[in-house]
Amino acid sequence: MAEFKVELPKMGESVAEATITTWLKAVGDSIEEDEPIVEIATDKVDSEVPAPCSGILKEILFNEGDVVAVGSIFAIISSESESENQVSVIDTKENNEIEEINVEKEILQPLENSVTISQESNFKNSKKFYSPLVKSIADKEGISLKELDLIAGSGANERVTKSDILTYLENRKTTSNKTNQQNIIPTSNIPKTSTISLSGKDEIIEMGRMRKMIADHMVNSVHIAPHVTSFVEADVTNLVNWRNKIKKSFEEKEGEKLTFTPIFIEAIAKALRDFPLVNSSIDGDNIIVKNNINIGMATALPSGNLIVPVIKNADQLNLVGIAKTVNDLANRAKLGQLKPDEVAGGTYTVSNVGTFGNVMGTPIINQPQSAILALGAIKKKPAVIETESGDLIGIRHLMFLSHSYDHRNIDGALGGQFVRKVADYLESFDVNRTL
Secondary structure, three states: OEEEEEEOOOOOOOOOEEEEEEEOOOOOOEEOOOOEEEEEEOOOOEEEEEOOOOEEEEEEOOOOOOEEEOOOEEEEEEEOOOOOOOOEOOOOOOOOOOOOOHHHOOOOOOOOOOOOHHHHHHHHOOOOOOOHHHHHHHHHHOOOHHHHHOOOOOOHHHOOOHHHHHHHHHHHHHOOOOOOOOOOOOOOOOOOOOOOOOOOOOOOOOOOHHHHHHHHHHHHHHHHOOEEEEEEEEEOHHHHHHHHHHHHHHHHHHOOOOOHHHHHHHHHHHHHHHOHHHOEEEEOOEEEEOOOOOEEEOEEOOOOOEEOOEEOOHHHOOHHHHHHHHHHHHHHHHOOOOOHHHHOOOOEEEEOHHHHOOOOOOOOOOOOOOEEEEEOOOEEEEEEEEEOOEEEEEEEEEEEEEEEEEOOOOOHHHHHHHHHHHHHHHHOOOOOOOO
16 A cells, blocks of 8 residues: 655745645545645635545644645555555655745755754743744744744734744844844734723724734835835826727627726836836845736735735736736635635736725835835826817826835836836827727
């Protein structure tokens, strides 16, 4: 009887670990090939892991709530197959190999044999539970058990997560009082011991897992990047008139609704080709200019949370292709059917705040990207129209574009020129355009 060691598969270039949320099978249960055996949650999206073969679930190596690194073995399946006399795995990587993420490569190391015996025994003296990944990071960075126990955890039952310890390390490096270890900087922007005055009618709502991750991500972004925002008002009358003229025939021909979002994304992709430095990330003292233009679109979920599916190589798609991709990702995002890789790899983000009736916004950069564009609501306004025979007052469709960018690598001139270029593409839209 062969044994199959089931590894946590790679789920996108920026996904290093996942949390076991629900085991769908118990030890001793029969399993069919490709049948889901466990539900996992990453910092990107929730998904299921299918069985690599049919058999019996022999062993479960992690409990619900545990954090598992990509490439780690988390279950063992016994199979009746006689063709396999050797242990098989469901990932292309060799055993004990864990993919490192560039922005964390100086911290994250393979978990196998990463914690020394002395450090392991030290952790056993703690009343708190720490995942192997957290212990590995603590061991490498020289964090004592006393110091680790003082870090505020944002996970289930206040468990310290990878995000918590990495944020703590970042804060520890930048704080001016590095020697005072008792002055522990909390990793969450919400203090564990509230000092807010409450009345009897106030409602206390505990943050869910996704909301905690969003909060940490936003605080981390503001901490890392000096944000600057430039604003441009664009006259999109031609664009609006063209869409009103074409949207019915577009839906009949393509079976898809044509919203404004694909048109905006098309213009943004063109502008990113004109100003490639905006499509970049910072790695230490290096600026990494991205070759691919992968545009993320912030999408509100029914739960009130936010997710950012990514349109890969947006500059290589025509308007029909962008429209189909936008509709597909948005629909599956609301149904919770996105795959981890579909929310990874973004190089620039757009947020359509106009959907909620907002005329403008100051969005926070989606790290490790360098910029984000907020699209305001399109409003009819009186405006001056310049003609060869003189200026006129007319009713025009106007909207604000709000471009937030990282001032470390994007100066005001570049940030302002970029958003102005996006506006130029929108304003010069051809009303006679055909699909």
